[in-house]
Amino acid sequence: MSLLIKKPGILTTVQDLGRYGYQRFGVNPSGAMDRTAARLVNLLVGNDETGAVLEMHFPADVVEFEADVVCAIGGADLTAEIDGRPIENWHTFAAHSGSTLRFKGRVWGSRAYLAVSGGLDIRPWLASTSTNLAAGIGGFEGRRLQAGDRLAINCTTGIDSKLLHRAVSPSLIPYYRPFPTVRVIAGNEYACLNAENRELLEKQDFVISNNSNRMGFRLSGAPIKCESLAELVSSAVTFGTIQLLPDGQLIVLMADHQTTGGYPRLAHVISRDLPLLAQLGASDKVAFHVVDVKHAEELTAEFEQEMRFLRIAALGVETRSK
Amino acid sequence: MINDEVRIYPIGDTALTVEFGNAISLDLNQKAIAFADYFLDHPFPGFIEAIPAYASATIIYDPVVVRRAMQGNAFSSVTSIAKDAVESLAIDSERPTRLIEIPMLSNDECAPDLPYVAELHDLSEKDVLRIFTEREYRVYMLGFLPGFSYMGDIDDRIATPRRETPRTEVPSGSIGIAGRQTGIYSISSPGGWNLIGRAACETFTPKADAPSLLRPGDRVRFVLAE
Structure with missing residues (x-):
């Protein structure tokens, strides 16, 4: 078999x-x-x-x-x-x-x-x-x-x-589409962006570059600058972490991301919207919209409630095995 | 634990980071590891894992389980749990550290960058190895690759920046230096550190339940095997 x-x-x-x-x-x-x-x-x-x-x-x-x-x-x-x-x-x-x-x-x-x-x-x-x-x-x-x-x-x-x-x-x-607006929560170094650079993060359309894979999606767009930022020592990153590279471009860490990283974290894609991003490929576009972490969590809770009903219908059990 | 400068912030809707500072130091790293280890003994409903790094630790959690258990917003609940954990930790609550001896080969094949490092610092290759093996290193964290250990601090006399052009394949076991850090390529991978030796033992054994030889906080001493 x-x-x-x-x-x-x-x-x-x-x-x-x-x-x-x-x-x-x-x-x-x-x-x-x-x-x-x-x-x-x-x-x-x-x-x-x-x-x-x-x-x-x-x-x-x-x-x-x-x-x-x-x-x-x-x-x-x-x-x-x-x-x-x-x-x-x-x-x-x-x-x-x-x-x-x-x-x-x-x-x-x-x-x-x-x-x-x-x-x-x-x-x-x-x-x-x-x-x-x-x-x-x-x-x-x-x-x-x-x-x-x-x-x-x-x-x-x-x-x-x-x-x-x-x-x-x-x-x-998921509401899949080739040019989604993906919701993110502000990352720790978002605070170092001035108004103009925040606008660049939130108002422009980014293109997924060819150099994108299961580890990360490199985005191309007008370069973003982080002001007066000390070099960071490495710390943990997550699936969905959006890092600012030294050349002003962004990389979104995907499923095969390394456990730690040292680039400024401008934002993190919310769990609910990761599937929308995961279905994009080279030359597709994406835009970001900042929400707060409480809202992100409520969206997850709402989705998981629906998943719970599906699980009960499909398997007759309420919780997943791990 | 002194917690004046502790900052807690989300790194997604399923993770938060507790930052003790932004430097590579023994004190900050001890706090980070003690904090992460605390949750091995005190997991909370929805806790998935805790990841110590140089000067921070990150908690990964399932927000749905946390919300159900704590009757409220998961980020706020885990933040309070983290604050309590910071309060309850004393610096001596770090688990006893282990000393691991790693046999090191440094022939031409295993140490391709040893001549360069020696020349850069106007030392003999023998001196580089003597200085390197003289001291004990601390495993600050693991990352980059499964089982890759970030260790320090290297004596200033042999500290060497990364190679300008990374190698496309560094053999597993290679011992590299980058700035004042040293590390072992636990598995073969592309990499830009200067290679001055190779571990004569496996540092990552996939089949084992505990696949990594080294853990955060371990002390490491290299012993020349030739």
């Missing part, structure tokens, strides 16, 4: 919701870039939302099923087809042993997530199945998937008809 990678995608890795608890040892969290999508596709197929999924970029893989399973794809729309039949994102579908899944073209978004019922059988490393590409550890042999890789699927009872014809309520799907 497995998935066979017939033809590899450009960057497909096994991810979950990240490896937390070991950052004091420099072990960075990794994990899915669009965690909301990873959670939703898992719940759709009856898995705990912390389960391992495939994160795919375009061009994505050609996958052959060697088991009868229920699957779901979410996140970017890469025109999935199973045996030539189109698959709609956020809807479950049946894959039979011998079926082939292909992705025909990128409609929008940068990262699609595939979950299979029963879940991928990946041995966790430090309590997570995420792939740490820089260290070459975790996930499937610590690397991106290659032709001929076989990913074992946990024992399932075949196609469970209860799981078919399921779809995610549109209210839970």
Whole structure:
């Protein structure tokens, strides 16, 4: 019972919701870039939302099923087809042993997530199945998937008809768009920006540069200056931290960020809006809007309340496993 | 603990940083590590992890669990918990530090920048190694790579700035210096520190439950293995 990678995608890795608890040892969290999508596709197929999924970029893989399973794809729309039949994102579908899944073209978004019922059988490393590409550890042999890789699927009872014809309520799907305004909270060094530079942070459109990846998105825009700032000693950073580089450009730290950094932290993207950012690619645009941390938290609480209802409906449990 | 200059601020809606200062010093680092360690024994509902750095510590938390447990805004609740923790800490509450001896190779292959460092300071290579191994270093923090240790402080006589052009691949175990810092590339990676030796033991073992040989606050002594 497995998935066979017939033809590899450009960057497909096994991810979950990240490896937390070991950052004091420099072990960075990794994990899915669009965690909301990873959670939703898992719940759709009856898995705990912390389960391992495939994160795919375009061009994505050609996958052959060697088991009868229920699957779901979410996140970017890469025109999935199973045996030539189109698959709609956020809807479950049946894959039979011998079926082939292909992705025909990128409609929008940068990262699609595939979950299979029963879940991928990946041995966790430090309590997570995420792939740490820089260290070459975790996930499937610590690397991106290659032709001929076989990913074992946990024992399932075949196609469970209860799981078919399921779809995610549109209210839970992030409001993805190619030019989002992403909400941020002010970072500690935001205070060093004068009015003019604050305006540059909040009023201009930034372009995601080519030099962007799972570690961070480099943005290009009119340069920003931080006034009278002493050099900072390194401290912890997070997924979503927006740092000011010495040349006045910004970098947003993404899922594969290092644990610590020493550049000025102008802002931090709020959790609720990270999926919007995670789906952007080179030459897409983004703008920032500053909100306070209490508001950011309320947005998270509101979303998690909806997720709780979905979890109860999908799995019959109120809280996730970890 | 003296807490006049302690600052607490959010670094996202799931994390806050407690900053004891902005310098590389034993005192500030002891506070940061003692504060982070406090939560290993006193986790609160929603606590995920605490990350000590040079002069600060960061708490990662799940705001939904904190809000449910504390009946209010999570950032405010964790801020009060952090303030209480700062109050309750005494400087001697740092756990006993460990002394780790690391065998060090310094042949040509393992120490490609040793000639440069020696020349820069008008010393013999032997003197550089003698000065380097003479003192004990403190692991201020880990970061950059899984298991990469930021240690200090290096004797001024051999302190050397980073290379202008970083190497695309530094072999794992390499011992580098950058300014007054030294560190061990726990895994192979690109890097710009000057390499003056290589650890003859593994400092990061992925398969182990505790994969990193070094922990924040450890004392390290390098012992020439040749």
